[in-house]
Structures are given as structure tokens and as C-alpha cells.
Amino acid sequence: MNKKLLVLFMAVLMAVFTAACGSNNAAPATPATKAPEAAQTSEEITIKHKLGEAKLKKNPKTIVSFDYGILDSLDKLGIEVAGVAQSSNIPPYLEKFKDAKYTNVGGLKEPDFEKINAMKPDVIFISGRQQPAYEELNKIAPTIFLDVDNEKYMESFKENMKTLGTIFGKEAQVDEELAKIDESIKQVNEKATASGKNALIVLVNEGKLSAYGPGSRFGIIHNELGIAPVDKDIKVEGHGQSVSSEYIMEKDPDYLFVVDRGVVNKNQDASTSAQQTIENDLIKNTKAFKNGNIIYLDANYWYLSGGGLVSTGSMADEVLKEVMW
Structure with a gap:
């Protein structure tokens, strides 16, 4: 009887030992499946x-x-x-x-x-x-x-976004967002080409006016969105080319795009708002004013945060929405 108990005991012991060995052999499979993920994050x-x-x-x-x-x-x-x-x-x-x-x-x-x-x-x-x-x-x-390189805005902007995609493994999402922006830009281009209209871009800063043309800080309107400049000879300078109301009246643009720095300058006097500066007796003689084509752009996108997925898309959409083709 004792021999039978001993044999039974040995059999149970062997079974437990075998199960334990099987469990130990399977253990490496878990880290093996995680290895590629760990390698990717590092x-x-x-x-x-x-x-x-x-x-x-x-x-x-x-x-x-x-x-x-x-x-x-x-x-x-x-x-x-x-x-x-x-x-x-x-x-x-x-x-x-x-x-x-x-x-x-x-x-x-x-x-x-x-x-x-x-x-x-x-x-x-x-x-x-x-x-x-x-x-x-x-x-x-x-x-x-x-x-962002103003002379090749979209090219440099896309390079920046693709860089972010590479760093954070967001390539597909970046491509999707860029495709949406491309579509908005395409729509503006088609409408701008068909209209044959021209435009002038000015920044208003405490009552002073600066003009921006192709290749400038706000040149995306001409270079990328395809709206012809009323003046092709505007100097490309960081702070724009200083101009007067007489200059704007003389050039007589179809559209006048206005960026109000005062919107993002908390210390600016309210009496020098862009609208008060722009809508004077001289500029009221332009086609832009007479046809209701003075467009006050959102300075938060255009002045503070250009070159972003949100800001660039919003800039294109704003022109598409506001301009009466």
C-alpha cells in the first residue's frame, strides 16, 4: 500500500514539475512580442x-x-x-x-x-x-x-509638417491634413484665375501702413492662393514697405487685404484701429472700398501663428470665404 502511495505521489510531483517547465518555456514569448514596440520607441x-x-x-x-x-x-x-x-x-x-x-x-x-x-x-x-x-x-x-520660407511658403510648410510626422509617427495624419489644405488652396486659385482680379496686402500698425507683395510675410495670397498683386514691385522686407493712403488710392486694387497688428498688440490705442486708419476719404475712392472688397484678415492666424496645420488651413479658408469672386 505504501508503495502505491509513493508511486502516486511521484506521478503527481512529475506532473506539477512538467507543467511548471512548460510555463517557464512559454514565458519568453511575451517579451518577444513586445520587442519591436520597445525598439521603435527608443x-x-x-x-x-x-x-x-x-x-x-x-x-x-x-x-x-x-x-x-x-x-x-x-x-x-x-x-x-x-x-x-x-x-x-x-x-x-x-x-x-x-x-x-x-x-x-x-x-x-x-x-x-x-x-x-x-x-x-x-x-x-x-x-x-x-x-x-x-x-x-x-x-x-x-x-x-x-x-516658413515666405518665397516658397507651401513647400517649406509641408516640409515642416512632414518633419513632425516623422518625429511622432504621424505621417498618415499629416498627409491627410495637408490634402485638405491643398484642396482649399486649389479652390481659391481656380476662382482667382477666373476672376482676373488683383489685390494689395497691407499691415496696419498704430496708424502706419506697410505693404506686402509676392514672396513676403503675407505673400501666400499671391504666390500660393494665386491672386495677382496690384503692384509687382513692392520691396520684400520683414516689416513691409512703408506706404501711404495716397499710394493705395493710386494703385486702386480690386481687393485690399488688411492685417491689423493692433489685434495682437494689447498696448495699442483703440483710436488707431485698422478700420479707422484704412477707411479714410482717400481709400474710399478705391474699387476695393466701393465694391465692399476690403478684407480684414484674422491677425491671430496671419501675424501670430502662420505655418501651422490649423492656421494655414484657416488662412486659405478665410480668403475662400470672404472674397466675393
């Missing part, structure tokens, strides 16, 4: 840009964005940002980034290096306003310069 990529190149891991987690156009693109793509330039005027459509949960990394032209360094960011995105601070920022974390 993949290092090199991004070349105008100021140099940045080496960083794909899908960086702690992100600082000084450029509002890049910020609106990251937000559109569902990518969380940690640090924002809250000391400058954040556009209303990005108002959520004023929240205290986002680190204030300074102003657009005055980065707070101490705060940025304390964050230990994985990547920093900058554009033209922060170019002088590039070297210092790049010492803190890989810093990528994503500015």
Missing part, C-alpha cells in the same frame, strides 16, 4: 534643419514649442506639449495653453533658459523669433528650427 533619428541637425529619440515626451504655428500643429495631431511661450500673446484659439499645467518658458524673443533647463525637455521647437537663442537652447536639448 529609435534614434536625425532631423536636418536650416540651423543644423538634431539627434533625438522618436516620439519624444517632454516637448517645448516656442512657435505658435508648430504648437497648433502638435495640438491638431494630438501630441501633448509641456512648455509654451506664455509670456507673449498666445492666440485665442490656443488659449488652453495659458493653463498653469504648461510650463511658461518665457516670451517669443526672450526664452527663460533656467526654466527650460529644469524641465529637461526631449526636444525644443523654434522659428525665426528665437533664432538668436538657438545655440543656447541646443545646449539644453535637441533644438529644431522649423520656420
Whole structure:
């Protein structure tokens, strides 16, 4: 009897041992299936840009964005940002980034290096306003310069967006958003070509007027949207070419596009609003005024945050909607 119990006991013991071995043999399968994902998140990529190149891991987690156009693109793509330039005027459509949960990394032209360094960011995105601070920022974390080239706006804009797609694995979503913008631009082009109308773009700043032509800051209206300039000889300068009401009356554009800097300048006197400056006795003699074709553009998109998926799409849609072809 004891022998039978011993045999039975040994049989049960062997069964338990065999099951345990089987379980141990199966265990490596779980990490093996996760290996490709782990490799992907730790993949290092090199991004070349105008100021140099940045080496960083794909899908960086702690992100600082000084450029509002890049910020609106990251937000559109569902990518969380940690640090924002809250000391400058954040556009209303990005108002959520004023929240205290986002680190204030300074102003657009005055980065707070101490705060940025304390964050230990994985990547920093900058554009033209922060170019002088590039070297210092790049010492803190890989810093990528994503500015828009006004002479080839859409080409450089698309390159920037595709760069974001590569960094965050959002290539398909970027392509989808770019296709929507392309469609809006195509519609404007077709209508502009058919109309044969021309236009003048002016910035109003505290009662002063500056004109912008093809290849300029707001040149997307001519170069990309296809609306002919009333004056092809406007000098391409960062702050535009200084002009007068007499100049606008003399050129007599079919459309007058107006960017009001006062909208984004909290200190500007209300008495120098764009409408009060523009709609004077001289400019009232133009075709643009007489036909109701003075278009006051949304300065938050055009002045503060151009070059973003949201802002660029909104700029094209605004012209498509507001212009009476």
C-alpha cells in the first residue's frame, strides 16, 4: 500500500514539475512580442534643419514649442506639449495653453533658459523669433528650427509638417491634413484665375501702413492662393514697405487685404484701429472700398501663428470665404 502511495505521489510531483517547465518555456514569448514596440520607441533619428541637425529619440515626451504655428500643429495631431511661450500673446484659439499645467518658458524673443533647463525637455521647437537663442537652447536639448520660407511658403510648410510626422509617427495624419489644405488652396486659385482680379496686402500698425507683395510675410495670397498683386514691385522686407493712403488710392486694387497688428498688440490705442486708419476719404475712392472688397484678415492666424496645420488651413479658408469672386 505504501508503495502505491509513493508511486502516486511521484506521478503527481512529475506532473506539477512538467507543467511548471512548460510555463517557464512559454514565458519568453511575451517579451518577444513586445520587442519591436520597445525598439521603435527608443529609435534614434536625425532631423536636418536650416540651423543644423538634431539627434533625438522618436516620439519624444517632454516637448517645448516656442512657435505658435508648430504648437497648433502638435495640438491638431494630438501630441501633448509641456512648455509654451506664455509670456507673449498666445492666440485665442490656443488659449488652453495659458493653463498653469504648461510650463511658461518665457516670451517669443526672450526664452527663460533656467526654466527650460529644469524641465529637461526631449526636444525644443523654434522659428525665426528665437533664432538668436538657438545655440543656447541646443545646449539644453535637441533644438529644431522649423520656420516658413515666405518665397516658397507651401513647400517649406509641408516640409515642416512632414518633419513632425516623422518625429511622432504621424505621417498618415499629416498627409491627410495637408490634402485638405491643398484642396482649399486649389479652390481659391481656380476662382482667382477666373476672376482676373488683383489685390494689395497691407499691415496696419498704430496708424502706419506697410505693404506686402509676392514672396513676403503675407505673400501666400499671391504666390500660393494665386491672386495677382496690384503692384509687382513692392520691396520684400520683414516689416513691409512703408506706404501711404495716397499710394493705395493710386494703385486702386480690386481687393485690399488688411492685417491689423493692433489685434495682437494689447498696448495699442483703440483710436488707431485698422478700420479707422484704412477707411479714410482717400481709400474710399478705391474699387476695393466701393465694391465692399476690403478684407480684414484674422491677425491671430496671419501675424501670430502662420505655418501651422490649423492656421494655414484657416488662412486659405478665410480668403475662400470672404472674397466675393
